[in-house]
Amino acid sequence: MIINGVAIDATFAEAFPMKATRAIITAQNEKWAMISAQAMTGFATSVIACGCEAGIERVLDPSETPDGRPGVSVMIFAMGGKGLAKQLETRAGQCVLTSPTSALFAGIESDKKIPLGKNLRYFGDGFQVSKLIDGKRYWRIPVMDGEFLAEATTGQVDAVGGGNFLVLAKSQPQALAACEAAIEAMRKIPNVIMPFPGGVVRSGSKVGSKYKALGASTNDAFCPTLKGMTRTDLSPEVESVMEIVIDGLTKEDIDKAMRVGIQAVCDLGAENGITRISAGNYGGKLGPFHFHLQEIMA
Amino acid sequence: MSALTFSLIHRPDQRVDMSPLVCHLLKDMEPAQIAAIELQSGKRKIRVDELFKVSGSDTQQIVIENSFGKLDFIGKELDGGSIKVEGDAGAYLGLGMKSGEISVMGNAGIYAACEMKKGFVTIAGDAGDFLGAALPGNKMGMKGGTVLVKGNVGERAGDHMRRGNILIEGNAGDYCGSRMTAGTIAVMGKTGRNLGYAMRRGTLLLWNQPVLPASFNDCGAHTLAFLPILFTSFRKLNSKFADASVAFNRVQRYAGDMSEIGRGEVLIKIG
Numbered sequence: 001m002i003i004n005g006v007a008i009d010a011t012f013a014e015a016f017p018m019k020a021t022r023a024i025i026t027a028q029n030e031k032w033a034m035i036s037a038q039a040m041t042g043f044a045t046s047v048i049a050c051g052c053e054a055g056i057e058r059v060l061d062p063s064e065t066p067d068g069r070p071g072v073s074v075m076i077f078a079m080g081g082k083g084l085a086k087q088l089e090t091r092a093g094q095c096v097l098t099s100p101t102s103a104l105f106a107g108i109e110s111d112k113k114i115p116l117g118k119n120l121r122y123f124g125d126g127f128q129v130s131k132l133i134d135g136k137r138y139w140r141i142p143v144m145d146g147e148f149l150a151e152a153t154t155g156q157v158d159a160v161g162g163g164n165f166l167v168l169a170k171s172q173p174q175a176l177a178a179c180e181a182a183i184e185a186m187r188k189i190p191n192v193i194m195p196f197p198g199g200v201v202r203s204g205s206k207v208g209s210k211y212k213a214l215g216a217s218t219n220d221a222f223c224p225t226l227k228g229m230t231r232t233d234l235s236p237e238v239e240s241v242m243e244i245v246i247d248g249l250t251k252e253d254i255d256k257a258m259r260v261g262i263q264a265v266c267d268l269g270a271e272n273g274i275t276r277i278s279a280g281n282y283g284g285k286l287g288p289f290h291f292h293l294q295e296i297m298a
Numbered sequence: 299m300s301a302l303t304f305s306l307i308h309r310p311d312q313r314v315d316m317s318p319l320v321c322h323l324l325k326d327m328e329p330a331q332i333a334a335i336e337l338q339s340g341k342r343k344i345r346v347d348e349l350f351k352v353s354g355s356d357t358q359q360i361v362i363e364n365s366f367g368k369l370d371f372i373g374k375e376l377d378g379g380s381i382k383v384e385g386d387a388g389a390y391l392g393l394g395m396k397s398g399e400i401s402v403m404g405n406a407g408i409y410a411a412c413e414m415k416k417g418f419v420t421i422a423g424d425a426g427d428f429l430g431a432a433l434p435g436n437k438m439g440m441k442g443g444t445v446l447v448k449g450n451v452g453e454r455a456g457d458h459m460r461r462g463n464i465l466i467e468g469n470a471g472d473y474c475g476s477r478m479t480a481g482t483i484a485v486m487g488k489t490g491r492n493l494g495y496a497m498r499r500g501t502l503l504l505w506n507q508p509v510l511p512a513s514f515n516d517c518g519a520h521t522l523a524f525l526p527i528l529f530t531s532f533r534k535l536n537s538k539f540a541d542a543s544v545a546f547n548r549v550q551r552y553a554g555d556m557s558e559i560g561r562g563e564v565l566i567k568i569g
Contacts (some may be wrong), residue, residue, distance in 0.1 A: 134531045149523040
């Protein structure tokens with residue numbers, strides 16, 4: 001399959017089941033809601049070492065938030081519910097509770113609830129106040145700038161993590177420009193995050209390493225500087241490869257995000273140095289969710 | 299199916315215990331069985347059809363027509379369904395109510411919504427003393443749900459209240475929120491003496507400056523984030539509380555009662 005001169009590999013991305021949650025951060029203005037959200041979703045690119053994958057889903061209009069202030073919705077993904085709950089609570093406590101003027105609300109409904117402000121209330125040292133409004137419990141925690149308002153719990157849902165595609169280009173600037181275009185388009189899709197810096201990964205990994213201590217190492221088949229010294233997957237003209245990783249609430253959400261992302265890359269086309277779109281997988285044996293590139297773009 | 303309607307034929311001299319006439323107890327009963335229910339009135343028992351003309355068949359929607367202030371225990375421990383009272387209700391309206399809805403077109407007597415657990419009670423007129431309170435000797439009053447009073451309420455509203463909302467469009471009598479453990483009482487009108495007497499926790503939300511007991515301490519003026527959420531939850535009500543123009547988030551906060559644990563608060567609208 002070739003779109004606008006860009007070859008779409010007959011391969012697939014392989015993804016895994018994860019647990020996910022969403023929280024809504026509001027603040028006096030969008031600037032401070034965003035600062036808090038960035039702090040909360042920081043150091044959360046990969047579950048391998050961060051414990052979770054997190055990202056900003058989108059900016060919310062005041063009419064969309066529970067307290068009528070500007071807000072940001074963030075999503076957190078982890079391999080299990082226990083880990084997710086721990087990450088959510090730690091991040092909420094260190095990054096949102098501490099952030100000036102912030103408030104924190106549940107962003108997703110589910111029968112399975114995990115603590116949001118439920119345990120943060122103890123920071124109030126007995127001065128915290130509970131309010132049950134329309135069946136939802138909120139905690140008012142006195143802090144130095146006034147009160148931190150946090151909903152007691154948020155929902156936990158089954159989700160999918162690790163959707164991805166690779167952008168192969170004739171130069172590094174061209175690969176990056178294509179990925180930026182893809183991320184801009186993908187950020188408009190709800191229910192997905194791209195957890196890596198700016199949504200883009202330049203250090204895609206393969207399973208295993210020559211060093212016993214490491215479970216993953218550089219994806220040498222896609223490293224352009226190794227073209228002459230390893231079993232490369234790159235043609236001679238490819239000088240740079242970048243990857244976009246997507247976590248989403250459902251397979252369909254990731255499908256949609258991959259489609260618009262790949263389309264945005266293909267719109268730049270061969271004339272902007274883009275040669276191929278590929279994807280990372282483990283032979284289909286590890287993850288139950290397979291995203292076939294050519295099916296997605298059909 | 300039309301609502302099961304009890305139309306009062308004559309006003310008895312003695313008070314009447316209406317507690318058998320609730321939706322969950324009448325469910326699956328035939329009209330003849332309902333008509334034969336005996337209600338306690340003073341030391342006598344009176345058949346329902348002696349006191350009321352009964353019509354309709356939907357036991358989950360009950361209407362009490364020509365009601366007056368001696369019909370006590372209307373909606374006692376109501377567990378689902380609705381009761382509409384056309385006229386006044388006596389004492390203990392919605393006592394220990396578990397769920398459902400009660401609306402009174404007139405006034406309600408003492409202990410309305412006392413020890414209520416969940417559900418919604420509307421009183422278009424005034425309510426007597428001990429609205430949403432605990433029965434004498436008990437330690438826990440209203441534990442959930444919402445009570446809306448469009449008129450005034452008597453003394454000791456929310457005495458020993460533990461959870462839920464009491465919304466009063468008119469004035470509240472003395473000792474409003476006394477011995478409150480938690481919950482919210484909002485009063486648009488004026489409040490009487492000894493507001494929040496011995497309250498432990500909970501919120502008294504006021505539109506007008508009260509005469510506060512000396513055991514409440516000023517915590518200053520604040521903009522509180524939970525207030526817009528609280529007022530948004532009132533929007534669905536057929537009440538002045540639903541009007542966006544009455545909402546506010548800037549308050550003077552007083553903490554008390556300091557003669558108790560002092561974790562309660564009186565929030566007074568600023569401006």
